[in-house]
Amino acid sequence: MELVKTSFPAGLLHPRLAPMRLYTLSKRHFVLVFVVFFICFGLTVFIGIAGPNAIESTVQPSKSDGSKVRWTFNSSSPSLSTYNQQLWLTCIIQLRAVEGAEMKIDVPMTVQIWGVVEDASVSYVNNQIYKPIRKSICKEKCAEIIVAHLGYLNYTQYHVMVVFHNKNSSIKNVDFKN
Structure with a gap:
């Protein structure tokens, strides 16, 4: 196993550790995230309107x-x-x-x-x-x-x-x- 010298305080890093990469969404995944969000939001609004009253009065x-x-x-x-x-x-x-x-x-x-x-x-x-x-x-x-x-x-x-x-x-x- 080969160790690499770096300027990090620990001094040594394992060679199999890759630096963190930022992942981007493809167009399909981006649209899917928004569609799921709006479906959940719409369902919440529907339950709020069609559900029982929060305030009961007579x-x-x-x-x-x-x-x-x-x-x-x-x-x-x-x-x-x-x-x-x-x-x-x-x-x-x-x-x-x-x-x-x-x-x-x-x-x-x-x-x-x-x-x-x-x-x-x-x-x-x-x-x-x-x-x-x-x-x-x-x-x-x-x-x-x-x-x-x-x-x-x-x-x-x-x-x-x-x-x-x-x-x-x-x-x-x-x-x-x-």
């Missing part, structure tokens, strides 16, 4: 007591898995007829959230009742209001009860979206 109306002073909303989330990352509850308030005037309203509410475990036992989330006051700008319909947002889901299902305290009786209807 719209539910609320119920009012006879005086139109309290609006109550009770809801249960669908069964959640590890793929569900967040839970949002929003609402859109419709006001009684106001002649094109834009108004700002304060919306006092009480929000109670219970988490349901696999054995069907129920417990408060964070052991508290939330009493936020949201502000909204309204004409006939108000801007969407975020009622509750759970960023990390510890339970497989949630029960939510929201009570609006309509002091000025201007609310005509409340639709919830979760």
Whole structure:
């Protein structure tokens, strides 16, 4: 075996080692690479469009007591898995007829959230009742209001009860979206 002296730090190289060559694609291989790429890209887009929705939402109306002073909303989330990352509850308030005037309203509410475990036992989330006051700008319909947002889901299902305290009786209807 013959060793060749070089200027590399190792000092010696084996004669069967060839220097690295850069390979180029022929026209046929070049076209084939692009065709395979676009087929994979098109398949990914098709699965994204035809596949299941990433965001699941339902719209539910609320119920009012006879005086139109309290609006109550009770809801249960669908069964959640590890793929569900967040839970949002929003609402859109419709006001009684106001002649094109834009108004700002304060919306006092009480929000109670219970988490349901696999054995069907129920417990408060964070052991508290939330009493936020949201502000909204309204004409006939108000801007969407975020009622509750759970960023990390510890339970497989949630029960939510929201009570609006309509002091000025201007609310005509409340639709919830979760």
